[in-house]
Amino acid sequence: MARFGDGAGRFAGRTVVVTGGAGGIGRAVCAGFAAEGATVAVVDVNADAVADAVSVLGTRAHGFTLDVADAGAVAELMRRVHAEHGGPHVLVTLAGGSLGTPRDLDAIAPEHVDLVLDVNVKGTLYCCQAAAPHLGDGGAIVTVASIGGRQPSPVTGVPYAAAKAAVGGLTRRLAKELGASGVRVNAVAPGLFLTGRLQGMFDAMSDAERREVLDAIPLGRMPELREIADPVLFLASDEASYITGVTLDVNGGRYMPA
Numbered sequence: 001m002a003r004f005g006d007g008a009g010r011f012a013g014r015t016v017v018v019t020g021g022a023g024g025i026g027r028a029v030c031a032g033f034a035a036e037g038a039t040v041a042v043v044d045v046n047a048d049a050v051a052d053a054v055s056v057l058g059t060r061a062h063g064f065t066l067d068v069a070d071a072g073a074v075a076e077l078m079r080r081v082h083a084e085h086g087g088p089h090v091l092v093t094l095a096g097g098s099l100g101t102p103r104d105l106d107a108i109a110p111e112h113v114d115l116v117l118d119v120n121v122k123g124t125l126y127c128c129q130a131a132a133p134h135l136g137d138g139g140a141i142v143t144v145a146s147i148g149g150r151q152p153s154p155v156t157g158v159p160y161a162a163a164k165a166a167v168g169g170l171t172r173r174l175a176k177e178l179g180a181s182g183v184r185v186n187a188v189a190p191g192l193f194l195t196g197r198l199q200g201m202f203d204a205m206s207d208a209e210r211r212e213v214l215d216a217i218p219l220g221r222m223p224e225l226r227e228i229a230d231p232v233l234f235l236a237s238d239e240a241s242y243i244t245g246v247t248l249d250v251n252g253g254r255y256m257p258a
């Protein structure tokens, strides 16, 4: 089995593609990989956010603006990354979310369902499919599910729950498919991390509502972004070399599967 790193960081000499890399969690994940020696492809549909993220991350980061639901653009991305930087050796698929779609059942229109499934499910699949031939022995994929796909969550809607549950199934099936070539495929399922819109929602809550949210979390506090980036890096690293097909819940204990 090939091993990562040469003593200059767990990901030295490796190329990592992070979709949704210019978002809240994405930036923390990209910074973590860059700090451990990786060359990082920051992939996002938001061109301004990509430019900003790359300027903050420094010379190890390279920006790519595209829609992960566009299979042709994703295939071209992986070809370019391979030609320009090698690999990719690691893929992290963070592009996704509820994407501003409504939560109430009677407000959900077909275009909302399409958008959430296209980005979270098809986008994840297209990225994994296009990266797979390049990952090689010792390569790793970390997909991104959600606590909202593991148990009913009041914060997100039905399409999001369905999409993130599908990411779990997709992850296990891919782990079975790619295991023989030495590629591991795992998911993280974050609880509530206060990025962007979610921070605004939390801030707008009454003290009693905030207390209710915190009381449901055994650790009794909101997480730092480092606390989702570190598990992603762990699953992508050789430290997790015999772990594949798992969904790692990162939620302070709010959901504990048997």
Ligand SMILES: NC(=O)c1ccc[n+]([C@@H]2O[C@H](COP(=O)([O-])OP(=O)(O)OC[C@H]3O[C@@H](n4cnc5c(N)ncnc54)[C@H](O)[C@@H]3O)[C@@H](O)[C@H]2O)c1
Pocket: 019, 020, 021, 022, 023, 024, 025, 026, 043, 044, 045, 046, 049, 066, 067, 068, 069, 093, 094, 095, 096, 097, 098, 119, 123, 144, 145, 146, 147, 148, 189, 190, 191, 192, 193, 194, 195, 196, 198
């Ligand atoms: N923050 C949380 O509490 C939380 C909890 C569970 C799961 N997640 C998941 O983690 C991931 C990242 O969440 P976040 O909080 O950083 O959200 P975010 O909105 O800050 O980041 C998501 C990024 O994905 C990008 N994106 C959206 N559609 C895209 C597309 N079609 N192609 C390429 N890029 C696209 C956005 O521009 C954005 O930069 C999402 O998949 C989300 O569902 C987040």
